[in-house]
Amino acid sequence: MRKFEKYINDHLHSLRRTIQVGTVLLIVTIPLLNKIGFHAVSGTFYSLSIGELDIVDPALALQTILLTKSIYLPLLIAIVIPILIAVFFGKVFCSWVCPYNFLAEFSEKLRRKIKPPATYRNRNPKPQYYWLIFGIILMLLIITGVPVITLISMPGLITSQIADGLFYNVVGIEILLVVILLVLELFVASRFWCKYACPVGATLAVVRSKHALKIKYEPGNCAKCSEKTENPCNKACPINLNPRLAGIYPYCHNCFECVDRCRDIGCQALSITFK
Amino acid sequence: MLLEWLGKLTYLQDPLRPPGAVEEDEFLQRCIRCRKCEEVCPYYSIKSAHGEWGLKMGTPFISPRDIPCYLCDDFPCIDSCPTNALEPVESKEDIRMGIAVIDKTLCFAYNGIMCRACFDRCPIYREAITLEQELYPVVHEDKCVGCGICEHVCPTEQTSITMLSSHKVIS
Structure with missing residues (x-):
């Protein structure tokens, strides 16, 4: 068990990249298989079917309940798996699976190449902002009756456009929304979408339990890199959080880049734990 | 606004x-x-x-x-469908997707050319579309399910039988 834990802790980055690339392959393969008549797996990140098992994005289930003001039992059953994952592992969907995050990570890398930030953040934003934005989105949903979450769900938008593109060779203009957000993140506000605005991630953050997988910082083991240069763990965070300070949740989506970087430089101050 | x-x-x-x-x-x-x-x-x-x-x-x-x-x-x-936006139906006769409407100015049968394409292919056979005087196709709104097969098989250049959706925003 110890050995397994050590392996996971030491290979977080490559494990995550493998899953991200696997996801991209999956969202291209599913429509192609469907097109040739193989229907065992179908769907997008709005809702996925594996055989008879339906999985629905919990944010969309929440939206349907708020819009129709009624509860449809199969829909509740369909969100059990993603909810359980979020309860035990936090927002891992965002960092390990979501195709928008995958794109945004590269745009952030590009951003830092073009214009390296003068300082990396030393404070973490207050969680109130996160809940405020999610609250505004939900209010908008209830007042207008428009399925707002569906329209701005990046993982759903990307996968469904890929599906439409492969199925009927048409891609809708709504794919521009993804491009616009990426450009905004590149030139205006770095990683604002995943960090503050995304309702899909926010729903997962709501159900994340206190004992979910999290990043643990042990000051005793820390080599205090900051005293010499910029902190490697700060720098590693794709959404500009400081893992050595409290309050990285609900923003942190457990990509564990900071842990990976910390281990790379031979330090053991950061690790992942359920406790 | x-x-x-x-x-x-x-x-x-x-x-x-x-x-x-x-x-x-x-x-x-x-x-x-x-x-x-x-x-x-x-x-x-x-x-x-x-x-x-x-x-x-x-x-x-x-x-x-x-x-x-x-x-x-x-x-x-x-x-x-995971959200019941498409509700289960008992049989195909219960479906109401739309209603077929015939444009008599375009339809071959109404213009003296023998044609029973829509009548022959209608899945609610002899119920949703019947032939009046064995010649002129007539749609029965209470039977038509709106599948659109008639519109698909209609041989006129511009289709002379069109589906009118029963899904309109009401509020």
């Missing part, structure tokens, strides 16, 4: 919805645009709307002149 503008966006078009679709207002709220009905349809009848449809973007529709709904026995589209 904003609401009015948003409302206008949703009124753009009234498409033919897949079998079992609930009333349009409810449908737009229940449908999460997951594309599963589109992906499981064995005839590629179901397509999804895009940005030019305003707030209906992403919802499934059928354009029968290209590919109509062939009314499968087991309705995989209804089966695939």
